[in-house]
Structures are given as structure tokens and as C-alpha cells.
Amino acid sequence: MDESALEAALNRLAPILANEPGWSADKVRRLSGGASQETWAFSLVRDAEPRNLILRRRPDGLSERDNRTVPLSTEAALIEAVRRRGGPTPAVLRVCPPEDGLGEAYVMAEAEGETLGKRIVRDEMFAAVRPGLARRCGEVLALIHGTPLEGLPPLTRASARDEIERYEAIYRGTGAARPVLEWAFRRLMRRAPPPGPQVLLHGDFRNGNLMIHPEHGLTAVLDWELAHIGDAASDLGWLCVNSWRFGAYEKPVGGFGAYEDLLAGYQDAGGAPVSLEAVRYWQMLGSLKWGVMCLIMHQAYASGADPSVERAMIGRRVSEVEIDLVNLMEEGL
Amino acid sequence: MTSHPTAHELLDAVASYIEQIAPKLQNRDAFLARVAANALGVVRRELAEGSQADRRAEARLRTLMGEDGDVAALNARLCEQIRAGAFDDREDALLDHLRASAIDQVRIDQPGYSGLTAALARATTP
Numbered sequence: 485m486d487e488s489a490l491e492a493a494l495n496r497l498a499p500i501l502a503n504e505p506g507w508s509a510d511k512v513r514r515l516s517g518g519a520s521q522e523t524w525a526f527s528l529v530r531d532a533e534p535r536n537l538i539l540r541r542r543p544d545g546l547s548e549r550d551n552r553t554v555p556l557s558t559e560a561a562l563i564e565a566v567r568r569r570g571g572p573t574p575a576v577l578r579v580c581p582p583e584d585g586l587g588e589a590y591v592m593a594e595a596e597g598e599t600l601g602k603r604i605v606r607d608e609m610f611a612a613v614r615p616g617l618a619r620r621c622g623e624v625l626a627l628i629h630g631t632p633l634e635g636l637p638p639l640t641r642a643s644a645r646d647e648i649e650r651y652e653a654i655y656r657g658t659g660a661a662r663p664v665l666e667w668a669f670r671r672l673m674r675r676a677p678p679p680g681p682q683v684l685l686h687g688d689f690r691n692g693n694l695m696i697h698p699e700h701g702l703t704a705v706l707d708w709e710l711a712h713i714g715d716a717a718s719d720l721g722w723l724c725v726n727s728w729r730f731g732a733y734e735k736p737v738g739g740f741g742a743y744e745d746l747l748a749g750y751q752d753a754g755g756a757p758v759s760l761e762a763v764r765y766w767q768m769l770g771s772l773k774w775g776v777m778c779l780i781m782h783q784a785y786a787s788g789a790d791p792s793v794e795r796a797m798i799g800r801r802v803s804e805v806e807i808d809l810v811n812l813m814e815e816g817l
Numbered sequence: 818m819t820s821h822p823t824a825h826e827l828l829d830a831v832a833s834y835i836e837q838i839a840p841k842l843q844n845r846d847a848f849l850a851r852v853a854a855n856a857l858g859v860v861r862r863e864l865a866e867g868s869q870a871d872r873r874a875e876a877r878l879r880t881l882m883g884e885d886g887d888v889a890a891l892n893a894r895l896c897e898q899i900r901a902g903a904f905d906d907r908e909d910a911l912l913d914h915l916r917a918s919a920i921d922q923v924r925i926d927q928p929g930y931s932g933l934t935a936a937l938a939r940a941t942t943p
Contacts, residue, residue, distance in 0.1 A: 661892055664915050666899040726932050733931035793853045800859055803922040807932040810919045813912055814939065 485544055485587065487512065490524065493585040494539065498528050501537065501577055501591060506530050520553050521709055525594060537577065541589035553709035558637040560590040562684070562708050565636060571627045572695075572704050595704030601691030605730040605739035613701040618741020620702050621694070621723060622749025628705070629683035629716050630754055636684065641713045644676045644769060651776045658779045664806040668772045671813065677765060680715045681756045687711045689719045691728040691738050717758045720746060721766025726808045727774050727801075736767075768812045775805030824864060832857045862925045870921040877914045916940075 494509035501507070512526040515538075522541050527534040542556055554562075556579070563573040574592040578584075604610050604617075642650075652669045655662075686693075687710030695704035723746070729739030737746045743760055750758060782799030784790040822830070832854060839850045871888045878884075878891040886894070898904065904911040916936065923933045 661889075661896045663892065663895045663899055663911075664919055666896045667904070667911065667915060670899060670902075670905075729931065731929075731931045733935050793849055793856055797852050797856050797859075800926040803919060803926045804930050804932060806915075806919040807923045807930065807936050810912070810916045811932055811936055811939070814916070 487514075490539075490586070491526075494526055497578075497580075497584055497586075497591075502528050502530070502535070504530075510534065521556075521707075536594040538574065538592050538594050539586070539589060540592070541580075541587055544587060552640075554639065554711055555637075556588045556590055558639070559708040559711070560592075561637050562631075562711050563592065565631050566628050566705070569627055569631060572624060572702055574704050574706075595695045595706070597695040597697035597700075597703045599692055599695055599706070601728050601739065602730045604691060604694075604696045605732050605735075609698045610696060613696065613698060614740045616701060617696070618735075618737035618743075618745035619749035621689070621737065621741075622720075622746040622751075622755070623753035624702060624705060625686075625689065625716075625719050625723075626750045626753035626755030628686055628689075629681075629719070629756075631684045633682075633684060633713065639684070639711060639713050641682065643679045643714060644718075644766070645673065647714075647718075647769060647773065648673050648676065651773050654780060655776050658776075658783055660779055660802075662775075662802065662806065664809050665772065665775055665802075667813075668768065668809045671817070672765070672769050672772065675765065675817075677715075677717075677762060680717060680758070680762065682713055683716045683756075685712055685714050685716075685719050687719070688722070690723050690725065691730070694738075715762075715766070716756060717762035717766045718769075720750065720758060720763045721768075722770040724763060724767040725770040725774060727771065727804060764812070764817060768809065768817050771805050771808045771812070775802050775809075778802050778805065825861070828857055828861050828864075859926055862928070866921070866925055870925070873921065874914075874918055877917060881910055881914050 491509060491512045494512060498507040498509045499505045507528050507530045510527045510529045512524060515523040515525050522543055524539040526539065527536050540556060560576045560579045564576050567573045574595050577591045580586045580589040598604060648669060655665060686705060686708060688707055693707040694702055695706060697703045723738055724736045726733060729735065732739035735741055736743055743763060747760065778798050778801045781795055785795035835850050835854050839847060842850050875888040875891065878895060882891060882895060884891065920936055923930055
């Protein structure tokens with residue numbers, strides 16, 4: 485679907501979204517180039533103040549099975565479920581039926597703030613909110629994890645062992661020979677914790693998917709495509725992976741905070757007890773998963789599917805994961 | 818190896834060409850130009866340090882495994898042995914090799930990476 489067809493479809497939809505005739509869609513523009521999802525920004529306009537909205541849609545020809553992501557209608561349902569509990573997620577205005585002509589898609593309100601981790605971690609503009617962010621992330625994760633599973637759309641379940649097996653199989657498929665990854669798979673499998681409380685997980689809770697406002701802090705949790713059910717510590721550990729600390733190594737939580745603040749926020753907001761040890765285990769597993777993801781993305785270059793220099797170069801980020809894994813192993817993990 | 822130009826001169830020429838056109842690019846093209854410049858940096862460092870790093874790795878692997886072979890064959894064999902559990906009771910010896918290899922590789926791929934700084938700081942702290 486090209487941009488003008490999309491704009492025409494949004495124009496037809498505008499009066500329905502505004503619940504009033506006479507509205508049209510304006511300033512339609514693509515935001516992210518994600519392979520599994522498209523994100524578009526647009527405004528609803530008439531004579532009053534424009535309303536800024538976001539369209540999420542599945543690229544043509546892709547199904548959720550290709551990427552092990554949830555259907556967009558599930559994403560929308562989870563965003564709404566968490567929002568009803570008071571969580572920071574944007575209001576979903578419409579899950580698009582086929583007659584909207586947008587394919588698999590939904591429309592939500594635009595959240596204000598910044599998602600670029602580098603700016604959130606380093607920019608003076610965010611200096612005032614940074615000290616409270618780790619705690620706030622803990623609170624929001626407790627809120628997400630507290631969502632009753634009954635009534636949610638079907639979701640997959642994954643334990644630590646499931647994740648290790650799945651990523652090890654992918655790694656073997658790439659044909660890469662990386663001893664650090666081999667050793668990490670083995671160590672993590674041998675030390676896999678018994679499954680903890682099974683909760684709704686965001687699945688990709690990290691810089692890049694967190695909308696941060698310079699005054700209001702965390703305003704929206706975005707990109708729910710990897711949501712699933714599993715160990716609570718999984719989401720907490722993923723947020724602490726060094727690859728999204730943007731150089732702020734000494735602040736393990738997203739490059740902006742301390743483990744203690746994350747855990748305190750989590751517990752004070754009603755989260756089940758999670759140990760620092762469990763968070764660090766899942767952080768290590770998270771680094772390993774990111775390393776395998778870099779190999780997968782490089783494969784898209786090697787196979788010719790995506791000939792960009794970006795995809796070629798991402799394979800050279802595997803060594804960043806290797807040094808992080810070695811550092812964690814030296815700390816006893 | 819030849820000169821007039823050397824491989825390094827060619828790298829410099831392409832790097833300065835990217836630098837020259839980068840200000841005229843926007844959005845994704847500007848981003849890709851930065852990635853391309855970084856890729857040239859990787860190639861430059863690999864040309865300068867790669868073969869020495871491989872020689873060091875080969876020597877370490879021969880000692881660690883007590884086997885002969887080139888670095889690629891030994892590395893592949895090490896992966897198999899780790900998987901088979903051969904290092905479960907020799908963790909420290911294995912980790913020494915893994916640490917040295919990871920440091921050498923990230924020095925080529927991303928010398929400014931924070932995890933490298935941390936690993937080097939750890940190595941010099943008694």
C-alpha cells in the first residue's frame with residue numbers, strides 16, 4: 485500500500501475517528517521503519533485544533549506468524565487493558581475492520597515525549613526526570629504484570645528454558661561459531677531458575693519503546709508486539725541490558741537508574757517479590773538474545789533480503805554482547 | 818599487497834568522500850552515511866589489528882585445548898567442546914580465553930563501547 489492510498493484511507497476514516505463529519509487527515513508521515521510493523525503519524529483537522537494520532541499497521545504481505553509477534557488487535561487490547569488499570573499507554577481509538585482499507589491496523593492517540601535512548605540518557609533536557617525514571621519503570625512494570633490474565637486475548641508462554649532453547653536453535657541456524665554465546669547458552673540453561681509467578685509481560689520494555697517527557701517522565705509504553713506470558717523478572721532484566729544504556733554503564737537500569745530503585749518501585753506498586761539475582765539472570769539472557777537478534781538481522785543482509793549497510797554492520801554488534809556476557813560471567817553469573 | 822594506492826589510502830579516500838557528501842543528506846540517508854563511515858572504521862582497525870588478534874587467539878586455543886589447527890578450525894572445535902560440556906569443570910581457563918577474544922574483537926568493532934571500558938578497568942584493578 486503506497487502513501488497516497490494510505491492517506492486516502494485515513495481521510496475516509498477521519499470523520500469516524502473524530503465522531504463528527506467534516507474532518508480530514510493531514511500531515512501523514514511514516515515514523516518508524518520497523519520490519520514487522522509500520523508506525524505512521526497523522527493529524528485530524530477541521531477548523532479546531534488538530535488532533536495528533538498514530539496508526540500502527542502490519543506491512544502488506546506479512547502475517548504475525550512471520551515474526552512471532554502478536555496480532556495488532558491483541559496489541560490494542562493489551563494497551564487498553566493496561567490503560568484501564570491506570571497505566572501509561574495511549575488511548576486506542578479504533579481497531580480497524582477490513583472495510584477501513586488499511587489492512588491489519590489500529591489507531592491510537594499520540595503520546596508526547598522522546599523515545600530516543602541516547603537523548604533520554606544524555607540530554608540535559610531530561611536531567612530533571614532521569615533520577616526518578618528507574619523507580620517509575622518499576623511501578624509501571626508492576627502495574628502491567630498485575631493485569632488479570634483472564635479476559636486477555638490468547639498469548640504465548642515462555643519460560644527461561646523455552647527462551648534459551650528457541651534462541652539457541654536460531655543461533656545454530658545462522659552457522660556462526662561464537663564461543664562466548666555457546667558458553668552463555670550452557671551456563672544460563674544450567675542455572676535456569678524455576679518458573680516464577682506467570683504474568684503478562686510487555687516483552688520489549690526498554691529505551692526506544694518508552695516515551696519520556698522532559699517534565700512528566702514516562703508518558704507511554706509503546707510497541708507491544710512481543711507481549712507474552714512468563715516470569716516477571718524477564719521484563720525487569722531486559723530493561724537492564726547494557727546495549728540500551730547508551731554509554732551509561734554505571735546506571736544499569738536503562739542508563740538512567742539503579743537496580744535498587746527499579747526493584748523498590750516494583751515492590752511498592754504491588755509487584756510480587758523479585759530478587760536482584762533473578763533480574764541479573766534475565767539481564768544476561770537478554771544480552772544473549774540481543775546478540776542472536778543481531779545475527780538474525782545480519783542474515784537479512786547476507787541472504788540479500790535487505791542489502792543495506794545498516795543490516796551488514798549490525799553483525800558487528802555481536803561482540804558488544806560478548807564483552808557484556810563476559811563481564812557478567814566474571815561477576816559470577 | 819600493493820601501493821599507489823595502498824588499501825589504507827583507498828579507505829581514507831572513501832571515508833573523506835562520505836564526510837564530504839554527508840552534510841547534503843537527510844534522514845535515513847544521513848543515518849546510513851554514518852553507518853557506512855563506521856563500517857570503514859571497522860575495516861581499518863581489522864586491517865591493522867586483525868591478524869595479530871588471530872595469532873594471539875590461535876596460541877591461546879592451542880594451549881587451552883591441547884590441539885593443533887588454524888584459528889578458524891580451533892574456534893569451531895571449541896564451540897563443539899563447550900556444547901559437549903568439556904569445559905564445565907575448567908570454567909576459569911575458558912573464561913580467560915573468552916575475555917581476551919571478546920576484548921580483541923570489540924576493540925575492532927566498537928572501540929568506544931562502555932562494556933569494553935568496564936572490562937579493561939576490571940583487568941587493571943588488583
